[in-house]
Amino acid sequence: MFYHGIPPISIETLIHRSTTLSHLLQLHSLLLKSSLYHHPSLINHLLISATSISLPFSTSFFHSLPTIPPPPLFAFNTLIRAFSNTPSPQESLILFKKLQSSNLYPDHYTFPFVLRACGLCSFVGVGGVLHSLVLKMSFGSDRYVGNTLLKMYADCGFVRFARNMFDEIPVRDVVSWSSLIAGYVACDLPVGALNVFCEMRLLNEKPNSVTLVSLLSACTKMVNISAGESVHSYIVMNCIEMDVGLGTALFEMYSKCGKIDKALRIFNSMPRKNLQSYTIMISALANNGCREDVISLFNQMEDIGLRPDSLSFSAILSACSHMGLVYEGRNYFDRMVRLYGIKPTVEHYGCMVDLLGRAGLIEEAYDVIKNMPTEPNSVILRSFLGACRNHGWVPSLDDKLLSKLESELGANYVLAANIFSARASWKDANDLRLAMKHKGLKKVPGCSWVEVQN
Incomplete structure (x- = not known):
């Protein structure tokens, strides 16, 4: 069939060749001008291409489609699947609700994507409702739907339900x-x-x-x-x-x-190796004290063209901290910010505080804490206070910083009390110990596990 002299097959070819948002916008205009806006096949093809180029455009295009008649089921499934693979899987559930309000019915392709979204969001209640709907619509024997139901329950932490689902799958x-x-x-x-x-x-x-x-x-x-x-x-x-x-x-x-x-x-x-492989290997070498191999492997990773990310720098900074590589740690932190343009996270700052604290550079570590763009968390403060205690340096910490420590952890009370004692603030130290006793908290003794060969 032709519309205004333009065959749909020619537009489908253009859709398949589109690679940019500009192409999608031009094709959208062409559909409007050529009265092909209701053509199911073209809607489906455009959405398939659009979801791999621009999800915001895909969403805008989908919601601009006429509701009477509603968009084809394939279009719903395409967009639901696309959102189930993004950091916002809950959008798949919103689209599914819109599908239910139309005169269309979900099929065996719809449910796996929606169930995946439930698993990612840990919406076990919604997943249970969908499970009932699956059985009601006689999709319970579908192996693909059954596998996704199983995974949804497991992702939500209900492994017993996952096991029951597994036992019910016929094949x-x-x-x-x-x-x-x-x-x-x-x-x-x-x-x-x-x-x-x-x-x-x-x-x-x-x-x-x-x-x-x-x-x-x-x-x-x-x-x-x-x-x-x-x-x-x-x-x-x-x-x-x-x-x-x-x-x-x-x-x-x-x-x-x-x-x-x-x-x-x-x-x-x-x-073949990827960035994750290198990052895990760097952490493993650091945990086993292989100082030279850690630096060599990180340099090798850069040499082959892999661009370190935030996790990679967390691994190398943690390695430098545990091995006492102060100069290298400072250098990597500087390269992360200046060369790679990565904004330091709390974890990166924590590695630097730990690195400097272990090396006895307490004042420099304190400067890092004071200059952080965000409030330090309890892990950073506990690391810093532990370094102060180990190196005999008494910081002039204010109550605001001390309040960041977890109030339900007995070890924090003992650590803070020791710091106050070192400052001769006996009343503050005694108050902390009394508060610890009043809450019934105890410091759990440290322990180690050594496995001996028989």
Whole structure:
């Protein structure tokens, strides 16, 4: 069919070639001028292209469409899916509500996107309502919908509901198993994750790399080197490709279990690495006291063209702090701000305070706290006060700063009382200890865990 001499197929070609917001605006104008504004296929194609270029334009275009007749269901699904992959997944739920108010009905493509949004927002109540609607509309036997329901409950922290959902899925696939295993790991139940994997193997279901990443995370949480090595053996024996995610999970497991040499060998053998891989390896090396390797690896990361982000600088600054690299820490902080234009966060300032405090540069650390654009949090203040106590420097802290410490943590009362005692402010120190006693707080003794080989 032609409208004013323009075939829709030609406009579809233009839509597929659009790459900028300017292109989208011109195409929008063309649809209006050529009376193609109600053409379902063109609306769908334009929304598909628009969501990958400009989500604000996609939203504006969608809401400008006539409500009678309503936009096609495919258009709703496209925009709901787009928002479910953004930092604002709740917009998917708003669109779903608008869909329900039209004369359209959601299909088996709609529910997975909306359920994903519920999981990301931890809206388990809304997810439960959607679960009822899924059953009412006879989509309960759909494997894709069932897997997403399972993951939604796990993401919301209701792993028992996720397990019940898993048991109700008539035909399970590797996604079902992987989602349940990841759910146990996310809910800090690593033993449950390993038990599910044992069930999976008994039924001769083959795991994929996603499954194995979750299993390695479970081993990391338990610091279980034996289980981790078993997973590694499975990867090698079955010739599973060592992609970035799997390789990163594997060397992180070895590093957390104290096998830093093996972790480094795996990292170096990986054919592809990304920024996250480098960041985790830098933290692992720092935690194991590998001073030279930390600096070398960060420089290597920059040399191959990877641009450090906020997390990367948090890792290197923390490494400098724990290894006493004051000059290097100052240099990295300066490069972060001046060279990469990254605005320091509270975590970055905290690393600098900790670095300077450990090195005995208490006054400089105090200057960092006073010049922070935001209020220091309790972690920074506790680190600073601990450094003051360790180095015998008595700060002239005001009550406003001391009030930032958590009032329900006994260790903070003891630390602040010790500072007041060092200043000979006996009344303030005694008041703090009395307040601590009145609230029934106690300082939990420090402890260490050492695992000895049999």
